[in-house]
Amino acid sequence: MLAVAVELFNERGYDGTSMRDLAARLGIAKSAIYHHVTGKEELLSLALDRALAGLAVVTERARALPAPAIERLEYLVRGSVEVLEAESPYVTLLLRVRVNTDVERAALDQRRAFDRFVAELVAQAVRDGDIRPDADAMITARLLFGLVNSIVEWYRPARRAGAASLADPVCAMAFEGLRTRRR
């Protein structure tokens, strides 16, 4: 039921989806849905929690990693791409959240805390001399996760069954750059 709700939210927007639409897509009565959840907002909450839980695990590991900031940053990028691939409909929903309800506000607060953590890692990596000194931490953090999050626009799990993770090309572009390093 959650998977179908998320599919509809992504197709029509959360605001544009009614419990009636959901019942129709599931082929069951509206009352049967209310047997399981209190309403649309609980479905949104469950869906966003699923995306956020995946990112929280990666964040905690990146925080705890006994390694320089640049390595923890790369770990965070790689892990985020993998969460996005594993849970793409849930992450897509998270990235499209607008602040209308308390559930959405709470999710956005968590996204902002995540962005701050990324910016801190970038700033530390600059101080360590591992990222170019002219890189602005906030802009770099936004570009880096803009790159990661842009994948939801075209990633289709069905098409890429068995395909290699995008974590490698994303990290190669962002950390090493596309240009061949000539010796």
Next chain:
Amino acid sequence: MLAVAVELFNERGYDGTSMRDLAARLGIAKSAIYHHVTGKEELLSLALDRALAGLAVVTERARALPAPAIERLEYLVRGSVEVLEAESPYVTLLLRVRVNTDVERAALDQRRAFDRFVAELVAQAVRDGDIRPDADAMITARLLFGLVNSIVEWYRPARRAGAASLADPVCAMAFEGLRTRRR
């Protein structure tokens, strides 16, 4: 009037905006709008043309540039970021287009042709030995313009009056990579 229409389309979606909404925001009668345009679809068409015209100029220059593919690719990225900064509401609208009307279909066809051109440049740069040989042309093209296009999610022209263009940090990350190159 076009600027206000684009503002509304970006806030509520093209489908979610009525001519009545537009008249209310402009503070004029609906009939006064029809004095200038035939309807909502003409406004969409004018707005998308403005974004596409900017990108077409950059594409033509990149195509004609007497330089290796890697330089033409960087020129295209840089120029696209500058178009996005100069015309951000129009580019935002273009990036959110869904295929419902002929106007949207035509805009998407142009975006697809643009994506193919990017992929061709990447493939040529790989053959030239200027991009790492393990880079997949299609994935690289998508990541590169995912990075560029992600800027519309947070770019606010008003806040950055007089600020440096994002073209430098975008190209630095994508082509040189964040990691300091140690000698």
